[in-house]
Amino acid sequence: MSTGLVSLRGVNKFFDEVHAVANLDLDVNAGEFFSMLGPSGSGKTTVLRLIAGFENASSGKIMIESQDVTDLAPFDRPVNTVFQDYALFPHMSIQENVEYGLRTRKVAKPERAKQALAAIDSVKLSHLSQRLPHQLSGGQRQRIALARALVLRPKVLLLDEPLGALDKQLREEMQVELKRIQREAGITFIFVTHDQEEAMRMSDRIAVFNEGSIEQVGTPAEVYERPQTKFVASFLGVSNIFSGDDAKVIFGSSTMVNIRPERIKLVPADTKLKVGESGVVGSIIESSYIGATTIYLIQTQSGQRVIATRLNEELPDQINRFETGDRVGAVWKSDHSAVIPT
Ligand code: ATP
Numbered sequence: 001m002s003t004g005l006v007s008l009r010g011v012n013k014f015f016d017e018v019h020a021v022a023n024l025d026l027d028v029n030a031g032e033f034f035s036m037l038g039p040s041g042s043g044k045t046t047v048l049r050l051i052a053g054f055e056n057a058s059s060g061k062i063m064i065e066s067q068d069v070t071d072l073a074p075f076d077r078p079v080n081t082v083f084q085d086y087a088l089f090p091h092m093s094i095q096e097n098v099e100y101g102l103r104t105r106k107v108a109k110p111e112r113a114k115q116a117l118a119a120i121d122s123v124k125l126s127h128l129s130q131r132l133p134h135q136l137s138g139g140q141r142q143r144i145a146l147a148r149a150l151v152l153r154p155k156v157l158l159l160d161e162p163l164g165a166l167d168k169q170l171r172e173e174m175q176v177e178l179k180r181i182q183r184e185a186g187i188t189f190i191f192v193t194h195d196q197e198e199a200m201r202m203s204d205r206i207a208v209f210n211e212g213s214i215e216q217v218g219t220p221a222e223v224y225e226r227p228q229t230k231f232v233a234s235f236l237g238v239s240n241i242f243s244g245d246d247a248k249v250i251f252g253s254s255t256m257v258n259i260r261p262e263r264i265k266l267v268p269a270d271t272k273l274k275v276g277e278s279g280v281v282g283s284i285i286e287s288s289y290i291g292a293t294t295i296y297l298i299q300t301q302s303g304q305r306v307i308a309t310r311l312n313e314e315l316p317d318q319i320n321r322f323e324t325g326d327r328v329g330a331v332w333k334s335d336h337s338a339v340i341p342t
Contacts, residue, residue, distance in 0.1 A: 004029050004030075005029060005064065005065060005155065006027070006051060006062075006156055007027050007061075007063040007064075008027075008051075008060065008061070009025055009062075010023055010025065011023070011025075011026075011047075011050060011057050011059070011060030012057065012059045012060055013055060019212055020212055021046050021047055021057075022043075023213070024043075024214060028188060029188070030188055031188055032188055033191065034188070034191065035191045035199040035205075035207070036190065037206050038194065039209075040194060044193075047209075048158050048160055048192050051156070052079055052081050053069070053073055056071075064079065065155060078154055078155040078156065079158055080149040082157065083145070087145065088133040088145060092133075093129065093130050093131065094129050094133070094144050095130065098120055098144065098147050099116040101152045105152075118151075120144070123144070124177075125147070138167075138170065139170045142166065143177070146178070146181065150181070150185055154187065155188065156189075157182075157187050157189050157190070159178075159189060159190070159192065160192045161192055161193055162178075175198055175201050175202055176201075179202045196235065199220070200224065200236070203219075205217060205219055206218065206220060208223060224260075227340060229341075229342050230342070238309075239260065240261065241258050241340065243255075243256040243257075246304045250279075250280060251278070255340075256339070256340040257340065258339075258340050259336060259338075261307045261308050261309040264306065265308070265331055266322055267329040269281050270329075271329050273329075273331065276333060276334055277334060278333075278334045279330055280300045281330075282298040282300035282328065283326065284297070284298055284322055285298065285324065287321070287322065287324050289312070291312070294310050295308075298328060298330050308330055
């Protein structure tokens with residue numbers, strides 16, 4: 001019945017009248033970097049806590065390695081969790097912090113030290129192993145929290161917004177690091193985030209959550225290029241969604257269609273469409289130069305707004321840029337637009 005390393009079947013979770021997780025099916029494969037992505041309150045953390053065993057499902061079944069763990073206590077499940085606040089012991093050195101879990105498992109001292117130092121080495125902090133947590137930076141503390149979880153060699157590592165407390169630059173560095181560590185350790189990571197770029201950057205697959213349900217599961221390219229719902233199209237990046245009469249005029253059918261801003265080029269309004277191209281004519285109502293790109297907001301006669309992003313490949317004074325007020329054609333290759341089924 002189950003196919004993943006971690007499988008959820010028909011899982012529901014109610015907090016009084018709040019239906020936090022709604023009849024959820026999910027399969028995470030062995031060795032995968034799997035992200036649960038969605039807005040605040042969509043149920044991601046609750047699913048993570050259900051897998052960890054910190055919450056009990058109201059109904060449904062949770063399997064890990066084909067074992068039914070639905071009724072098992074957290075410490076009886078082959079999983080470990082890394083929290084956003086790191087939860088390091090302040091009075092223990094880094095090495096002692098990492099050794100702690102091994103100590104509770106009664107691993108002998110020399111073996112403990114060996115495994116802890118190897119885990120600290122894997123997060124590239126060997127030179128700091130004798131320091132106390134408060135002597136480390138936020139990013140370093142996050143790495144130690146990771147080493148402390150990895151040293152126990154869980155089958156699955158659960159990570160709840162672990163980079164949330166870091167500033168943007170450090171966060172981006174840690175995203176690359178986390179992916180490297182996951183690949184090298186070969187452990188399945190289940191990662192909760194509300195940041196779509198973060199999820200896309202690291203994940204093998206992403207589950208997009210909305211109101212306690214999963215709207216779509218797929219690779220970053222699949223969920224971005226072929227969103228199956230309007231919510232997924234809008235949540236992952238900027239989308240231009242045509243429907244109803246606008247879609248009928250352009251595509252000959254009123255089915256919902258999405259076209260991403262970077263696929264749209266701007267041409268003078270009287271330019272004829274080539275074979276295999278689609279487009280609309282409108283006026284630029286806003287243009288924002290933001291360094292690498294310029295973002296244009298165009299409004300068609302019917303009132304539909306279209307966002308086009310153009311790469312600034314030339315220096316600003318060499319770009320024959322369109323200006324606010326210009327009438328333009330917003331044109332794209334027809335096979336770059338994607339039908340949204342629901
Ligand atoms: P965030 O990104 O803000 O952490 P999330 O997607 O992880 O959001 P959850 O924390 O899983 O969302 O919450 C899902 C829903 O369940 C929300 O409506 C939340 O208010 C509710 N909820 C979560 N935990 C509890 C609780 N212990 N008691 C009552 N309601 C809860």
